[in-house]
Amino acid sequence: MTLLNLPDYSLENYTLASLPRLAELRTLSLNSKPAICIERARYITRFLRKHDKPDDAPEVRQARAVHYFLRHKSVQFFDKNLLAGSTTSKPLGAPLFPEFFALYLWPELDSVSTREKNPMTLTTAEADELNFEIFPFWMDRNVIELARTRFGNPRCLQLFENLSFFLAGKAGCISHAVPLYKPMLEQGLEGLIQIAQTRKNQLAADNNPETKQQQDFYAAIQIALEGIIIYAEHLAEEAENLAEISDQPEIKNHFEMIAKVCRHVPAKPARSFREAVNAIWICQVGIHAENINMAMSPGRLDQILWPYYQQDIAKGELTVAEAIEILGCLWLKLSDNVTMVPEASEEMFGGAGTVPAVTLGGVDKEGRDCVNDLTYIMLRVTELLKTRDPNVNARYHYEVNSHQYCRRVSDVIINTRAVPAFFNDVKNIEALMGQGETLEHARDYAIIGCVELASSGRDYPASSSIMLNLVACMEMAMYQGKRPITEEEQIGPVTASPSQISSFEGFWEIFKNQTRWLIDQAVQLNEMFGTIHQQMMPSPLLSAFFEGPMEKGRDLIQGGAVYNSSGATHIGFANVVDSLNAIEEVVFNEKKYTLEELFTAVRNNFSGSDGEKMRVYLQNRAPKYGTEHPIARKNARNLTRFLFQTYQSYTNYRGGKYRPAYWTMTNHAGLGAISSALPDGRRANELLASGITPVSGAAPELTTCLNAVAELGGTEIPGCWALNMKYTPEEDTDAMGKRFAQTVEAYFRSGGQQVQFNLMTYEMLLDAKKHPEKYPELMVRVSGYSAYFKHLNEHMKDELIHRTQYNLTNGHAVDFPE
Amino acid sequence: MIELIQEQVYQGLWRQLNNCIESEVAEEFLQTLLTLMKIMFVIQPDYRRNIVNFNGRYQFASKDGEVTVAAIFGKNRMKVVEGTIKDPNITVTFRSGKALLNFLLSPKQDILISMLNREIQTNGNLNYISKFGYMSKRLLQLMPRL
Numbered sequence: 001m002t003l004l005n006l007p008d009y010s011l012e013n014y015t016l017a018s019l020p021r022l023a024e025l026r027t028l029s030l031n032s033k034p035a036i037c038i039e040r041a042r043y044i045t046r047f048l049r050k051h052d053k054p055d056d057a058p059e060v061r062q063a064r065a066v067h068y069f070l071r072h073k074s075v076q077f078f079d080k081n082l083l084a085g086s087t088t089s090k091p092l093g094a095p096l097f098p099e100f101f102a103l104y105l106w107p108e109l110d111s112v113s114t115r116e117k118n119p120m121t122l123t124t125a126e127a128d129e130l131n132f133e134i135f136p137f138w139m140d141r142n143v144i145e146l147a148r149t150r151f152g153n154p155r156c157l158q159l160f161e162n163l164s165f166f167l168a169g170k171a172g173c174i175s176h177a178v179p180l181y182k183p184m185l186e187q188g189l190e191g192l193i194q195i196a197q198t199r200k201n202q203l204a205a206d207n208n209p210e211t212k213q214q215q216d217f218y219a220a221i222q223i224a225l226e227g228i229i230i231y232a233e234h235l236a237e238e239a240e241n242l243a244e245i246s247d248q249p250e251i252k253n254h255f256e257m258i259a260k261v262c263r264h265v266p267a268k269p270a271r272s273f274r275e276a277v278n279a280i281w282i283c284q285v286g287i288h289a290e291n292i293n294m295a296m297s298p299g300r301l302d303q304i305l306w307p308y309y310q311q312d313i314a315k316g317e318l319t320v321a322e323a324i325e326i327l328g329c330l331w332l333k334l335s336d337n338v339t340m341v342p343e344a345s346e347e348m349f350g351g352a353g354t355v356p357a358v359t360l361g362g363v364d365k366e367g368r369d370c371v372n373d374l375t376y377i378m379l380r381v382t383e384l385l386k387t388r389d390p391n392v393n394a395r396y397h398y399e400v401n402s403h404q405y406c407r408r409v410s411d412v413i414i415n416t417r418a419v420p421a422f423f424n425d426v427k428n429i430e431a432l433m434g435q436g437e438t439l440e441h442a443r444d445y446a447i448i449g450c451v452e453l454a455s456s457g458r459d460y461p462a463s464s465s466i467m468l469n470l471v472a473c474m475e476m477a478m479y480q481g482k483r484p485i486t487e488e489e490q491i492g493p494v495t496a497s498p499s500q501i502s503s504f505e506g507f508w509e510i511f512k513n514q515t516r517w518l519i520d521q522a523v524q525l526n527e528m529f530g531t532i533h534q535q536m537m538p539s540p541l542l543s544a545f546f547e548g549p550m551e552k553g554r555d556l557i558q559g560g561a562v563y564n565s566s567g568a569t570h571i572g573f574a575n576v577v578d579s580l581n582a583i584e585e586v587v588f589n590e591k592k593y594t595l596e597e598l599f600t601a602v603r604n605n606f607s608g609s610d611g612e613k614m615r616v617y618l619q620n621r622a623p624k625y626g627t628e629h630p631i632a633r634k635n636a637r638n639l640t641r642f643l644f645q646t647y648q649s650y651t652n653y654r655g656g657k658y659r660p661a662y663w664t665m666t667n668h669a670g671l672g673a674i675s676s677a678l679p680d681g682r683r684a685n686e687l688l689a690s691g692i693t694p695v696s697g698a699a700p701e702l703t704t705c706l707n708a709v710a711e712l713g714g715t716e717i718p719g720c721w722a723l724n725m726k727y728t729p730e731e732d733t734d735a736m737g738k739r740f741a742q743t744v745e746a747y748f749r750s751g752g753q754q755v756q757f758n759l760m761t762y763e764m765l766l767d768a769k770k771h772p773e774k775y776p777e778l779m780v781r782v783s784g785y786s787a788y789f790k791h792l793n794e795h796m797k798d799e800l801i802h803r804t805q806y807n808l809t810n811g812h813a814v815d816f817p818e
Numbered sequence: 819m820i821e822l823i824q825e826q827v828y829q830g831l832w833r834q835l836n837n838c839i840e841s842e843v844a845e846e847f848l849q850t851l852l853t854l855m856k857i858m859f860v861i862q863p864d865y866r867r868n869i870v871n872f873n874g875r876y877q878f879a880s881k882d883g884e885v886t887v888a889a890i891f892g893k894n895r896m897k898v899v900e901g902t903i904k905d906p907n908i909t910v911t912f913r914s915g916k917a918l919l920n921f922l923l924s925p926k927q928d929i930l931i932s933m934l935n936r937e938i939q940t941n942g943n944l945n946y947i948s949k950f951g952y953m954s955k956r957l958l959q960l961m962p963r964l
Contacts, residue, residue: 107951
């Protein structure tokens with residue numbers, strides 16, 4: 001059987017009307033109201049109170065806690081989904097991880113069910129249990145507090161808690177990984193347990209301390225994986241019960257099939273496509289028992305599942321319709337959980353899903369085109385369901401993959417208005433090889449969460465370790481290490497005042513000095529948190545699904561993976577580049593204003609008529625990132641290069657490098673709302689640009705804009721980026737699809753690493769903000785992930801509305817309506 | 819007679835708290851809140867359950883230095899102390915009584931915005947302030963009809 005056998009790659013004959021199960025499940029999913037699930041918090045706390053043995057190795061303690069939870073985890077069948085297992089005890093659940101931020105829900109226990117923005121159901125009994133039993137146990141025990149105690153409330157922690165300098169991801173998670181499911185599918189969890197046993201036995205005669213750690217780690221893997229097997233057995237038992245009590249043949253058969261699947265997988269090797277899909281899903285559930293639900297990404301499913309699909313189709317045991325249905329069920333299962341967001345955090349994080357990323361297409365380890373029938377089936381599932389999660393991403397190698405594939409991805413984006421995102425194999429493989437990954441490993445990359453890159457199951461990149469606010473660095477450079485928001489407090493080093501700076505190069509050095517200082521603070525904190533994670537939150541279960549830990553006898557958190565980087569993303573990139581441009585051109589080249597005049601006006605938020613005159617000049621006449629202006633191009637390149645070199649000079653606690661990236665989730669809106677004015681003409685509290693996208697309105701020509709971004713791509717951005725483009729929808733979708741695909745290809749050939757789209761107009765989004773009831777399912781791309789427009793906070797809605805809209809036919813930006 | 823006087827004192831305190839919540843000025847807010855909290859922990863067993871086996875040391879201070887007060891929880895009781903205490907679990911510095919009120923009691927939690935705007939600054943374990951926020955809101959539910 002060849003890779004491509006479908007008579008029609010659009011699969012347009014398969015619709016929700018012909019797939020009633022998917023139609024029903026989709027409706028249920030979209031109408032589900034999130035509820036907080038306290039089950040994991042309950043059992044992990046109970047275990048630690050009653051059964052924990054503090055003298056055990058951290059990996060063993062964690063494995064035993066996870067095993068205990070999985071043994072007690074409730075078994076739920078909420079609907080007609082063909083797959084068994086659920087991440088939480090609710091149809092749409094927000095699990096609580098008290099090891100991280102769960103306690104910030106405390107003030108809201110009585111109001112979270114009824115709060116205005118994104119309410120989440122919580123019963124009175126559950127609230128009481130959290131208040132009296134669970135939360136008190138964790139008051140001094142979560143990651144932040146253990147770090148505070150151990151490191152003496154360090155300066156870097158205080159900067160993080162200010163929230164406007166940088167965010168430290170490890171306070172809330174590591175997760176962000178692509179597990180390797182192939183060995184599990186081929187050998188079953190029992191096979192993996194046996195491998196761990198064999199390795200443990202091989203070490204038995206050796207008594208040195210490192211060997212003891214390895215033995216403990218192998219034991220931990222066994223304990224954790226046995227927990228998943230027990231959970232699967234419970235699923236089978238419950239399905240058998242439900243089959244037995246049903247007198248409807250269809251329902252009886254449904255549960256008998258589920259029971260049969262769960263009796264076999266994931267304990268044993270998968271024998272069929274359905275078993276393989278359900279085995280992956282049950283293991284995803286298991287991984288979420290250990291790791292918080294943030295960007296735990298199943299990876300290249302069209303590749304992993306291909307042998308099972310191919311075999312079942314060849315044997316006549318599976319039809320395309322059945323494959324679509326099973327995968328649709330998986331897509332909806334991947335959407336069965338959300339993150340718990342306290343109302344206070346909605347301003348910065350509101351509306352985000354859990355961003356499990358699925359990666360399609362691209363090339364295989366040998367560099368061959370690996371787009372197959374399943375790639376197209378998964379694209380069709382994505383097109384039909386139009387759900388926020390999973391975050392579907394299409395890899396495209398313009399020298400290897402077909403134009404037909406590129407065109408089909410483009411059509412799905414046009415039809416869904418938002419998904420999938422496009423990734424450039426040529427540049428992303430180059431970027432990973434620049435990090436020391438082998439060609440084979442780099443070719444086998446998958447997307448994590450928003451946009452981050454990882455060699456599937458080999459790379460543990462902790463990709464959201466740092467989210468650095470570049471605006472803070474700019475302000476500290478302008479105000480001698482202080483910021484308007486922190487008033488007279490000296491934050492960064494005391495650097496020269498404007499009257500002492502005589503050249504742009506002088507200011508650039510000051511900016512770099514302040515940025516280096518802030519990066520150092522962020523890295524210090526990440527290292528501290530990493531040390532705490534090593535003691536408190538090892539991941540033996542997740543380690544079992546990686547290449548490296550089993551061979552080294554070392555947990556992921558101890559550097560067990562093949563690659564062990566940390567990720568740092570940046571907020572305010574375009575605004576800071578444009579501010580540098582304005583300083584260089586307007587102050588030092590044109591000498592229209594002195595640096596003092598500029599900074600004084602900026603500090604006063606361009607107040608008064610002279611201030612406004614200056615602001616308009618800066619906004620309209622200073623060079624802008626996203627255009628061909630040489631100063632803008634130089635400053636963008638210099639900034640990415642400087643950040644790359646600075647981060648790469650650090651080695652993290654797992655022995656890997658820090659990798660810079662440019663994606664912002666919704667932080668560019670939240671941080672923009674509290675940031676002072678900038679030399680690019682942006683007023684105080686206005687939104688910042690998203691990801692690596694130019695400032696709204698700054699780049700009037702589409703091609704120029706794409707080229708300006710694309711030329712930054714490659715080895716200096718190993719964490720990848722989010723470029724957000726908004727296109728005017730066109731009536732002639734066929735003609736649009738052709739131009740769309742051509743534009744993506746040209747952008748990739750220029751070096752672009754990633755691009756994502758919203759196909760909507762200013763007017764439509766303004767109307768959606770005003771009349772949310774008219775757009776209940778409107779899905780948008782934020783900065784790396786998808787969200788339902790109605791769930792976003794007001795700042796983020798405004799940001800999406802104001803993003804530059806381009807007309808693909810003429811390549812010009814569309815004027816914002818009066 | 820003593821009970822009547824006590825009742826009148828409670829009513830006065832509740833009225834004062836209510837005034838703080840409803841008016842734009844709330845300079846008396848913290849003192850009133852702490853006093854009411856302390857009383858209700860004594861007279862309401864259900865409310866007292868919140869501080870059973872709880873040890874916590876809170877330092878509150880206004881930015882202008884006018885107010886410095888501490889709340890200490892231990893032995894199933896609450897103690898209010900004027901001035902500074904040693905080793906607080908959390909120190910909360912507030913720009914105004916209104917800012918503190920919004921921080922602790924606003925129906926729409928303004929913790930993040932209050933912190934980002936420097937209306938409120940904290941130093942220490944934020945879990946303690948989360949618990950205190952919950953207890954403050956629970957206290958409001960005990961407010962009699964005035």
